[in-house]
Amino acid sequence: MLTLFQYNWQVREDWFSWCEGISEEELLKQRVGGPGSLLYTLFHIVDVEYSWLVGLQGKEEPEEPPFEHYATLQKVKQLSHEYHMEVVRPFVKAWTDDMEAQTLSETNANGETISFRHGEVMRHVIAHEIHHVGQLSVWAREIGKPPITANLINRGLFDKQ
Amino acid sequence: MLTLFQYNWQVREDWFSWCEGISEEELLKQRVGGPGSLLYTLFHIVDVEYSWLVGLQGKEEPEEPPFEHYATLQKVKQLSHEYHMEVVRPFVKAWTDDMEAQTLSETNANGETISFRHGEVMRHVIAHEIHHVGQLSVWAREIGKPPITANLINRGLFDKQ
Numbered sequence: 001m002l003t004l005f006q007y008n009w010q011v012r013e014d015w016f017s018w019c020e021g022i023s024e025e026e027l028l029k030q031r032v033g034g035p036g037s038l039l040y041t042l043f044h045i046v047d048v049e050y051s052w053l054v055g056l057q058g059k060e061e062p063e064e065p066p067f068e069h070y071a072t073l074q075k076v077k078q079l080s081h082e083y084h085m086e087v088v089r090p091f092v093k094a095w096t097d098d099m100e101a102q103t104l105s106e107t108n109a110n111g112e113t114i115s116f117r118h119g120e121v122m123r124h125v126i127a128h129e130i131h132h133v134g135q136l137s138v139w140a141r142e143i144g145k146p147p148i149t150a151n152l153i154n155r156g157l158f159d160k161q
Numbered sequence: 162m163l164t165l166f167q168y169n170w171q172v173r174e175d176w177f178s179w180c181e182g183i184s185e186e187e188l189l190k191q192r193v194g195g196p197g198s199l200l201y202t203l204f205h206i207v208d209v210e211y212s213w214l215v216g217l218q219g220k221e222e223p224e225e226p227p228f229e230h231y232a233t234l235q236k237v238k239q240l241s242h243e244y245h246m247e248v249v250r251p252f253v254k255a256w257t258d259d260m261e262a263q264t265l266s267e268t269n270a271n272g273e274t275i276s277f278r279h280g281e282v283m284r285h286v287i288a289h290e291i292h293h294v295g296q297l298s299v300w301a302r303e304i305g306k307p308p309i310t311a312n313l314i315n316r317g318l319f320d321k322q
Contacts, residue, residue: 004165004284004288007284032299032302032303033298033301033303034298116314116319117319119319120313120314120319121314123164123168126165127168127311128313131291131295132295133295134294134295134298135299137195137292137296138195138296138299139299141193142194147194150288150292151285152281152284152289153277153281153285158277158280158281
């Protein structure tokens with residue numbers, strides 16, 4: 001489980017660096033086929049990862065903060081790093097296989113109780129980021145810039161094993 | 162490991178069904194930001210999953226077959242199902258954690274030997290499909306059709322556990 005999170009974190013940092021070379025206007029431009037702008041998509045990735053993991057810790061999942069308060073690259077990076085150090089990294093590092101089958105129960109918009117396995121939520125979070133990064137890669141080409149590689153091999157993720 | 166493959170297989174089938182409602186011209190139209198057309202992207206996903214898993218079985222990885230021979234939805238589906246039954250599903254079903262650290266060695270284009278852990282290749286294959294499906298989702302909106310959901314939750318993947 002840890003390796004796929006580490007992959008996402010590495011790819012996200014690469015995209016943050018990539019964004020340094022893009023104008024604010026391009027970063028905030030509304031785009032077709034994803035959550036919104038390039039920057040909002042990164043903000044959304046950061047928020048969704050954090051919120052689910054807060055939920056898995058048995059706490060109430062926070063509402064998404066207003067994007068207007070975070071609508072610069074530096075602020076989204078800062079938020080990502082804060083969430084990462086406070087909640088995300090410690091939780092993922094402490095993950096063990098016996099947590100897989102634990103249940104997270106929530107009330108949906110219709111007032112019904114819905115339940116997920118913790119292992120299901122973890123994989124949902126992993127897939128969520130990779131999916132949205134696929135969208136970033138299309139928009140990058142539309143802007144005329146090569147996207148960050150999505151390759152998981154050749155990132156040194158398995159060097160210590 | 163199995164669950165993320167099952168997620169990809171389910172999402173792929175959903176995209177195959179989605180493609181039934183799309184004209185051949187749209188399916189084959191070259192698009193910006195991915196491997197090529199919608200249909201070629203699905204073909205590429207199918208080919209890459211199969212080729213790596215053949216490699217992990219200790220056999221020589223096949224060249225990508227000529228896309229011209231598979232350039233209809235029915236033929237790509239057929240190829241996906243053949244590969245799935247022959248190689249992909251049996252290999253993934255038989256996967257055990259002690260296979261993680263096995264090494265796959267290859268010669269790259271410069272004649273250098275490169276090595277990957279089997280666990281690294283498996284995760285690369287998983288991320289590869291999710292990434293390209295993210296690209297499909299942008300193109301779907303460009304065509305004006307809602308994409309297949311990328312949600313991993315609510316797919317029944319954990320119902321038996």
